[in-house]
Amino acid sequence: MSKRRDFLKTAGALGSAGLLAGCLGGGDGGDGDNGSGGGSTNDTTDGEGSPSGNGSGESTSDSGEKFRDGTLNFIMSPSEPQEQMMAQYAPVKSYLNEALSVPTELTYGNNYSAVMSALDSGTADVAEMGPFAAALGVKAEKVNIVLQRKGYGSYTYVSTIVTSADSDVSSLSDLKGKTIAFADRLSASGALFPLYMLKQAGLSIGELPQSDGGADFTAQFAGGHDKALAAVNTGQADAAGVGEFITLNDNREQKEGIEYVKKYEGIPRAPIAVSPLLPEEQQSSVTQALLDSPESMYLGEDGEADTDDDLWFSDVREADAETYQPVIDVAKQLGIDIGFLEG
Structure with a gap:
């Protein structure tokens, strides 16, 4: 090749x-x-x-x-x-x-x-x-x-949780009681790994991503990484779980107006x-x-x-x-039923 x-x-x-x-x-x-x-x-x-x-x-x-x-x-x-x-x-x-x-x-x-x-x-x-x-x-x-x-x-990439540059959110624990936009329930970088980061930080994720409710925050599934990030930019969400790629400009630099709260590296592309x-x-x-x-x-x-x-x-x-076994391993750690699409 x-x-x-x-x-x-x-x-x-x-x-x-x-x-x-x-x-x-x-x-x-x-x-x-x-x-x-x-x-x-x-x-x-x-x-x-x-x-x-x-x-x-x-x-x-x-x-x-x-x-x-x-x-x-x-x-x-x-x-x-x-x-x-x-x-x-x-x-x-x-x-x-x-x-x-x-x-x-x-x-x-x-x-x-x-x-x-x-x-x-x-x-x-x-x-x-x-x-x-x-x-x-x-x-x-x-x-x-x-x-x-x-x-x-690289054959791996990065998931992020971001907030607006003028937000008072500086750590994942600050997101308790807040609204978080996610890209899609089946997105690795836009749902699975952000939820994993939130759980590791001590927040309850309830039954997410299978169903809403029981979490320490309100989840919005925006239907896309760009739409989840837009929810932060328009004030509709306090933070967003998205792939790092959507947070970068054409020069691979961080877009203006946002700040990273947490990143997870090494996801298989x-x-x-x-x-x-x-x-x-x-x-x-x-x-x-x-x-x-x-x-x-x-x-x-x-x-x-x-x-x-x-x-x-x-x-x-x-x-x-x-x-992609590492992705399934994280899903299992979150208690996600890998057959939940069947329901």
Whole structure:
């Protein structure tokens, strides 16, 4: 695999897992349940709710490989606004079109649960996911992890709890009785690890993230890292649990107007996963294609390095569920039932 850029300029959630048609498409912005448009909802069900295409739900592409509707469906998790992610992943779509000789469609998931549901149902073939959602998905046999992404020179990243620069919050204990915004119930850096930090600081997290209530603070699930951070900036929340990436500007420096209360380092960076319903040879072909991808795939819609639409990651390597065991270990320490999506 060729060396790629280690540093890029760009910085760069629960509901039950339901039908894709009810979970995907335009949201109102942020964190991956983005919103501003640009993406197709890519509804692949007919009027009766069954997969379109032939009787098996699959058809044969020009290359002889089978994909649902003869199309490789790539779904994105809501980590950044929809319009931004559509621009970032445009070269991924183009590259996979050519590498696999099959049309590729991009879809934006309204939340992490929707992405998992799409892979589980086979409506999506491949997805970029958050670590916690993917790890839970593996445990529930809903997804197969195949790759791990590298960004900013590392295969690990950072979760933060932040507050406004003029806040009187200086430690996690100060958040008792306050309102905390989180990115998404299934976000590792935007819920799981912030909750872990809060519990380690002596605060009760109640039944979070499965259900609200019983915590020493009021939790808001904003539906995206950017929206959780915005809740702090607008005074709707006293603090936010988010990935460090959303707190940094284009120069990888701390954004003005916020202060870090606590950080957790060393979280395994987000995976790419495939549907368990995808035949093994197709899982392998998608995985190998992404391993062999050229640097241009990471440069965004404008095709130029170090611009705002670059992908946040610069390389991938093979991975599996074991890579994300540290995430599951923290979930177990919090008493989180890893099958809570089933309810």
